[in-house]
Structures are given as C-alpha cells and as structure tokens.
Amino acid sequence: MIYPGTIHNHQMPVTLQEIIWHKKLEVAKMQQDMTWASLQRQLSSAPTVRDFSTALQQSIYKPSLIAEVKKSSFYHSLIRPDFEPVTIAQAYKRGGASCLSVVTDKKFFQGGFDHLRAIRYRVAIPLLCKDFIIDPCQIYLARSAGADAVLLIAAILTDKELKNFLRVIYYLGMNAIIQVNNLHDLDRVLELEDARIISINNQSYSDFSSNIHITQELMDARRSQLQKLGILVISESGIETPEDLSFVAEAGVQTVIMGESLLKEHDLELAVKNLLQSKFPIHH
C-alpha cells in the first residue's frame, strides 16, 4: 500500500513513488532480520543523544550550517569518488558546520547506517539521519546508530503517520526535521501540535531539479505563523554560493543544509570556512 491519504490529495510523482516502493521492501527485510529484543539491546547501548536544535541556534554563523555527508544521488550520480564519511565529517566540523546530515539510504544514495555509526564515534557534533522514513523501526535504528535527529518527509507520510513518528522521535529524545516543498504540506505540518523544526526542500519531487525561490515563496506565505510558533526553519537543496545563502537567509530561514556544492570541493574544511565567513551580498 502506498499511503492513500497523500495520493488522494495530490498525485505522488513516479520517481518518489519508486523510491518508496523499494524502501518498503527494504523495511520488510529489515523487520524480518531483526528481533524486538535485539533492537532493545542496540537501543540501550546507543550513544547519548546530543541537542541538535540547540547546536543550530547557538552557532556563531547566521544562517547556521548542516553539512551533508553523501556519496552520490540517483539524480546527479556519483558526487564524491574518494568518499570517506569520517574524514568528510571531520573536515566539515573543523570548517564550522554546526551539525551534519548523514544520508543513510543505500539504494539511491549509496549511504548507510554504518556511516552514521562511524561518524558518531569520531565527530562531536549532532547528526541528522537523512533517509526516507516510512516505519518506526527505521527511527529506532537511526537512534541506535547514533542519530540525534531524524528527517520526516511530509509528502510521503499521512498526517497520522507524521504525528505517530514525531511521538517516537521525541520519546527517544531526538529532534525531528519535517521536510516540505509546497504550501499544502507546510500547512499540514503547521496543523501538527508539536512541529519544532521544518525544512523547506527547494527540490521538485517530480524531476528533482532545485529552485531556491521555493524557500522565499513559502516563507512569504507563512513567515509570521512560523515565527509566532517559534519554529526553526531550514532551507535545503540547490544552495551553492554565498549569494544563495544570503538569499535564503533574507527570506527568513535560520539554517541551511548543503551537500553537493561542498562535496565537489577538494578541501572541504576550506570550502566550509570560505562559505560561512564570506560577507553576504544584500539581495534586492
């Protein structure tokens, strides 16, 4: 079954549908291989949770940076051939990133929970598990691998699933980042009782192209409501230059997630430093 609640409102694009189809098979296999007792054991020996939201808010950089660790993506293929997750994460931290986003999806992004685990033990900043979460068991696995926050994509979850998954994430002491890329989903998320961090994805779910004006459009539409509710807003996808950073900061977001443009640089520490320390030009 593919989330009738979501399809009912607006058609799910084929490509995202395909990802979710494979994710459901992966989750079914995961559940077959796992016992409740072994999951409990893993959870009880998991590293303590670090405060993702506070790390973003206390950053000296505005907007603060969540730097993404990913080897490839199905829409842009291989991004970083010399991919070494821990080395990349350490360089990001030295450069000034407040938190890291670790892509754990294997099939479409060549990520893995082992990347999350390895980084957790070697790098002392909070970690977001970036995956297509469709079942609570993935949230438990993310926590046991050392995640401090988990991404929930509004477009692939019903309202009921969003509420239940948020409850699991908070129960485990983590932060939830709820991703939206249109006003319909932003309004659904604003109706939830306890959304604390929202990420505006500038990427289309049908052709996976990015357009940072999506951040501006959604902020213009709901800025005062977001501020009134004290929600921390992130912009992600397609942010490449200091000008782009300035553009989304002026739209009102406090944080950005950046991956590809940093990962294409040879010296990641320098790339992050240059980005965060650049004097942002003012947009009109």
Ligand SMILES: O=C(O)c1ccccc1NCC(=O)[C@H](O)[C@H](O)COP(=O)(O)O
């Ligand atoms: O956001 C998703 O839908 C997603 C979920 C799990 C893995 C990857 C996913 N999408 C790709 C991204 O999230 C981007 O990599 C991220 O926003 C960074 O963008 P960029 O700077 O353009 O690499």
